[in-house]
Amino acid sequence: MPRTKRIWVPGDIYHITARGNRKNNLFRDRKDYHHYLALLQKVIIRYPFHLHSYCLMPNHIHLIIGTIDHSPSPIMHYLHSVYARYFNKRYDYVGHLFQDRYYSKPIRNHKQLLDTSAYVHLNPVKANYTKLAEEYPWSSYSVFLKASTTSLVHTQLILSLLGEDPHQKYKLYVETRRSINDWQV
Template structure:
């Protein structure tokens, strides 16, 4: 039985989720998270893509991503292959690092974009790893909360902030308030 072919719409964002094999950790320490970001940086230099939000959890990761030049199947193959090579080499392992093919869902409107980013940023809170999203260092939430954060070249916070009106500071505040309100309501799932 063959796999269903992935649909790629170049101008649309997708919610991508990839989990470690057997739900084992993908990231064991800070250097693993940093290696993943380094891989994204290297690939971005060759294959432009942009993230609206991201969160790297211990055993999986979420990307809100758009690739306008190459299909996701190729981009994700490169990301996951490079990270799997890094991981297996570092920990002297062989075999599969990822559980299965990544999950992908197209996001086709403003509400979907905001809902997915909220879900991504609240993931560590829902997993009871932190009390507030700004306390989790491996998500993009701090890039929205703290204007002086150094934004990686592959992240474009304006994609989400432009859904709000006002100055940059007001838009950041409105975005972060929407995350806080969702947390208080207990609404994190897309």
């Protein structure tokens, strides 16, 4: 049976997740995380898009991307096929690194974008990898807490939704979401 075709509209924003095959780890050490982030930079140049937030967990990833001229399909295909070749070569593996194809959910409004970004950044806290989201080194959360420019994460859209002192307001928003029991998006 053929797969359902994904619907894409230029300019749409998506929450993308992917998990390691059989829930195995995608990242074993710092070098793996750094390699994935370097590939993200390359894919942004190859298939331009806005990376609004990310979190790399040991066995899965979260990306919030805003499309420009390309659907998420070529972006994710390039990113994950190149990363899988790196991983398999490094650890002398064969076969699939990722379980199934990536999952994508369109983000339809600003409230959903804020909630999803908070969810992504709170993932390491909810999984008990850290007590504070800002302590987790493999997410974009720290970029949202201070005024800085980065070629990787496009914070402008999310921060523009918060008015004056957006860095402090974003931190407060995420901390408020942390205390809400129903934190799924």
